[in-house]
Amino acid sequence: xxxxxxxxxxxxxxxxxxxxxxxxxxxxxxxxxxxxxxxxxxxxxxxxxxxxxxxxxxxxxxxxxxxxxxxxxxxxxxxxxxxxxxxxxxxxxxxxxxxxxxxxxxxxxxxxxxxxxxxxxxxxxxxxxxxxxxxxxxxxxxxxxxxxxxxxxxxxxxxxxxxxxxxxxxxxxxxxxxxxxxxxxxxxxxxxxxxxxxxxxxxxxxxxxxxxxxxxxxxxxxxxxxxxxxxxxxxxxxxxxxxxxxxxxxxxx
Amino acid sequence: xxxxxxxxxxxxxxxxxxxxxxxxxxxxxxxxxxxxxxxxxxxxxxxxxxxxxxxxxxxxxxxxxxxxxxxxxxxxxxxxxxxxxxxxxxxxxxxxxxxxxxxxxxxxxxxxxxxxxxxxxxxxxxxxxxxxxxxxxxxxxxxxxxxxxxxxxxxxxxxxxxxxxxxxxxxxxxxxxxxxxxxxxxxxxxxxxxxxxxxxxxxxxxxxxxxxxxxxxxxxxxxxxxxxxxxxxxxxxxxxxxxxxxxxxxxxxxxxxxxxxxxxxxxxx
Numbered sequence: 001x002x003x004x005x006x007x008x009x010x011x012x013x014x015x016x017x018x019x020x021x022x023x024x025x026x027x028x029x030x031x032x033x034x035x036x037x038x039x040x041x042x043x044x045x046x047x048x049x050x051x052x053x054x055x056x057x058x059x060x061x062x063x064x065x066x067x068x069x070x071x072x073x074x075x076x077x078x079x080x081x082x083x084x085x086x087x088x089x090x091x092x093x094x095x096x097x098x099x100x101x102x103x104x105x106x107x108x109x110x111x112x113x114x115x116x117x118x119x120x121x122x123x124x125x126x127x128x129x130x131x132x133x134x135x136x137x138x139x140x141x142x143x144x145x146x147x148x149x150x151x152x153x154x155x156x157x158x159x160x161x162x163x164x165x166x167x168x169x170x171x172x173x174x175x176x177x178x179x180x181x182x183x184x185x186x187x188x189x190x191x192x193x194x195x196x197x198x199x200x201x202x203x204x205x206x207x208x209x210x211x212x213x214x215x216x217x218x219x220x221x222x223x224x225x226x227x228x229x230x231x232x233x234x235x236x237x238x239x240x241x242x243x244x245x246x247x248x249x250x251x252x253x
Numbered sequence: 254x255x256x257x258x259x260x261x262x263x264x265x266x267x268x269x270x271x272x273x274x275x276x277x278x279x280x281x282x283x284x285x286x287x288x289x290x291x292x293x294x295x296x297x298x299x300x301x302x303x304x305x306x307x308x309x310x311x312x313x314x315x316x317x318x319x320x321x322x323x324x325x326x327x328x329x330x331x332x333x334x335x336x337x338x339x340x341x342x343x344x345x346x347x348x349x350x351x352x353x354x355x356x357x358x359x360x361x362x363x364x365x366x367x368x369x370x371x372x373x374x375x376x377x378x379x380x381x382x383x384x385x386x387x388x389x390x391x392x393x394x395x396x397x398x399x400x401x402x403x404x405x406x407x408x409x410x411x412x413x414x415x416x417x418x419x420x421x422x423x424x425x426x427x428x429x430x431x432x433x434x435x436x437x438x439x440x441x442x443x444x445x446x447x448x449x450x451x452x453x454x455x456x457x458x459x460x461x462x463x464x465x466x467x468x469x470x471x472x473x474x475x476x477x478x479x480x481x482x483x484x485x486x487x488x489x490x491x492x493x494x495x496x497x498x499x500x501x502x503x504x505x506x507x508x509x510x511x512x513x514x515x516x517x518x519x520x521x522x
Contacts, residue, residue, distance in 0.1 A: 007355075031353060039346075040453045055353035058346065060451035079344055081355040 001145060001235050003028035007080040009073065010034055011063050011129055012090030014041035016198035017149060019048075020224030021087055021231045026054035028232075033076035035061045036090070055080065063090050063125030073132040082140035086133035087231060088126040088170065089149040093200065094118050095159045115162045122166035126173065130188075134181055143185030145235050148174045150192040152248045167192070171244050178242030187241035189234045194248025196222040218249035254304060255483075256330035258282040258322060260313050260371060261340025263290035265442035266390070269475030270337060275302040276476065277483075282326045283308035285340070305330070313340050313367030319374045332382055335482065336375035337435075338368040338389045341410075343444075345403030357406050364410035365417075372421055376430065384429035388482060389418045391436045391491070422489040431488045435478055438495025439468040446520055457522065465516050466503045467495060 008025055012018040013034035022032055026049035034042050034049075039060040046056045057079050061072040077083050094114035100107045126148055137144040148170040153160050155168075170190060177188040195201055195212045201221060204212075213220050230245045257274045261267040263285040271281045275298055283294050283306060291308035298306040309325050311318045326333045342363040344356060368389050379385030394401050395411035414434070421432045439445075449457060449464075474494045481492045506512040 031355070038453060039451050040456070050351055055355075056347075056351075057344075057353060057356070075344075078342070078359055079356040080353050 001084065001143070001238060003030050003085075003232070003235050005030060006084035007031045007033065007077065007082060008085035008087070009076055009083065009129075009133065010087045010089055011061075011125070012036060013045050013058075014038070015045075016200060017193065017196065017224055017227050018087070018089040019045040020228040021089065022054075022056075023048050023052060024225065024228035024232050025085075025235070026050075026052035026056070029053040030085075031055045031080040032057070033080055034058045035063070035072060037062060063129055064120040066128055069125075069128040069132050073129070073136060077136055077140070082142050083133060083136045084142045084144045085146070085235060086129060086144070087147045087149065088129050090125055091122045091149065091166070092118060093160070093163050095163065096161075097159055098161050110161055118162035118166055122163065123169045126166075126170045130173065130177060134177065134186065137186055138181075138184050144187075146174070146177060146181075146186065146188040147231055147234055148188070148190040150174075150190040150244060152192055152194040152246070152251065152253060154192055154244075155253050157253050174244065175242050182241065187234075187238070189240060189242065190244040191227060191230050191234070192244050192246045192248070193227045194222055194246075194251045196224055196227055198224055216249045216251045220249070222247060222249060255279045255334035256282075256326060256332055257335040257337070258284075258326045258333055258375075259337040259339050260284050260311060260319075260322075260367070263287070263294045263308075265444060266437050266440055266471060266475070267337075267339040268294065269440070269471035270339065270479060271298070271306075272472075273475040273479035274335075275304050275306060277479070278303045280304045280330050281306050282322065282329075284311040284322055286310060286312050311340075313338075313371055314362035316370040316374065319367075319370050323374050323378050327378070333375070333378060333385060335386045335388070336371070336379075338371040338375075338387070338414075340367055341390060341392065343392065343404070343407045345401070345405075345407055347403060349405040352406055360406050360410050364407070365413045368414045369417060372417065376421065376425065379425075379430045380428065386431045386433070386482065386485075387421065388432075388492075389414050389434050391415055391434050393439070395436070419489075426488060431486065433482070433485060433488065433490045433492060435482075436491060436493040436495070437474060437478065438493070439464065440471045440474055440494075441468055441516060441520075442471060446522070449522060450520075461517065461522070465514055466507050467500050468516055469494070470516070 010018050010022050013022050014036040022045050032054050036042050039058050042058040046058050049056045059072045061068045096110045099109045150171040151167040153164045153167045154171050156164050174188045174190040230247050257279055259267050259271050262271045262283045275281050288310050295306045295308040311322045342360055375387045392411040394408040395415045418434045
């Protein structure tokens with residue numbers, strides 16, 4: 001796909017990978033509909049993308065609310081034109097052990113609340129946004145691209161029962177959708193980043209970060225720009241569908 | 254009883270005007286772009302009111318659909334007494350040079366072209382039947398006197414409607430056709446509430462006191478606007494809910510007499 005002048009929606013676009021992907025795609029002078037919980041949190045991304053030559057509109061929306069997703073996606077195509085791309089990026093972590101014992105005594109277990117909030121945003125949110133994107137693309141006859149942002153945690157990461165389950169889930173959904181939507185010319189893929197230099201990782205203690213770099217075969221964590229480049233590749237390569245790009249510097253959990 | 258056609262009348266100000274006309278026993282044609290909304294609204298209104306409420310899908314940027322709306326009203330009710338070009342689209346978050354091309358087209362198609370086509374259809378029909386009343390909706394800053402951040406294109410479409418209306422008044426002055434405009438002020442509609450809910454708490458806190466003083470519920474303003482429309486026999490009249498005088502009075506009431514008004518707690522704002 002030639003990205004120029006295409007309407008692309010990115011969820012969780014205020015910072016991190018969402019912002020990096022927006023900025024990368026913006027260099028192709030596309031039309032970006034950016035979604036995050038708070039409108040003003042996206043001002044920085046919007047300005048950078050506009051400076052790169054893209055047309056940008058920001059929308060406050062909660063990806064877990066069906067009504068919100070439907071109305072926001074509809075408003076985006078009214079404002080920017082037929083939908084050609086959607087990157088389901090919004091996600092959170094609520095890490096914790098499944099059950100925690102200390103000196104043989106039960107201490108705590110992962111609260112259902114922490115399970116549910118991660119499932120709601122990372123899994124249900126992707127389902128709702130992917131479903132809406134697919135419907136809009138089919139309605140307008142766009143041979144579009146959908147990208148689900150998975151994670152290296154899809155293979156199962158210590159302390160991430162909830163997160164790992166959702167990241168395996170969105171990767172599997174991408175495969176299902178690629179099969180179901182190929183008849184409309186829509187391609188669906190996922191990207192599974194390893195440890196990337198975003199706020200999520202920046203918030204970790206220096207020692208942990210050094211450890212993450214040391215255990216990686218490439219001896220460093222990845223950059224958001226490198227993930228953005230993978231997203232760009234998925235848009236541009238018309239034969240790439242139903243697969244997952246593992247962007248982790250050869251790290252295996 | 255009069256027969257009334259209102260575009261964009263399944264929600265917001267249009268719905269309020271439809272309710273106010275129906276409340277008085279008039280027949281109303283409801284329209285919007287979504288059949289599902291029309292079905293819900295006509296069902297609700299027919300349960301509540303004496304007059305007949307019918308509806309049809311109408312994308313006002315397509316003149317044929319407006320003509321079909323006229324034909325429906327004419328066929329079902331025999332005549333059209335009021336035609337209200339209400340449907341419009343507002344979206345403002347960027348200075349003019351950064352507003353996406355598609356959004357500009359959407360606003361011009363809906364607001365300027367839609368009202369223009371609607372006016373053509375109404376005047377053509379009114380001339381054939383000998384009389385009728387046409388009202389066009391203006392919006393904030395239609396005269397460009399007050400600059401509202403991000404609303405450059407929206408306000409300029411409303412300015413075009415203002416000028417268009419003046420021409421229609423002039424061109425129809427020796428007929429039984431009355432042409433006027435409506436400035437609804439700041440009314441709390443579903444869309445308007447959603448816009449405010451999306452502001453950051455700080456931004457909302459900043460504008461809340463003023464808005465709380467000068468905004469109104471649709472149900473408060475719409476019956477008055479409809480009364481004015483019915484009473485008006487003079488072409489060229491602008492029916493304004495929120496006059497400078499009213500703003501001043503409200504501010505004085507709030508500041509000097511400490512009159513408490515709370516429009517927003519009920520919406521969790």
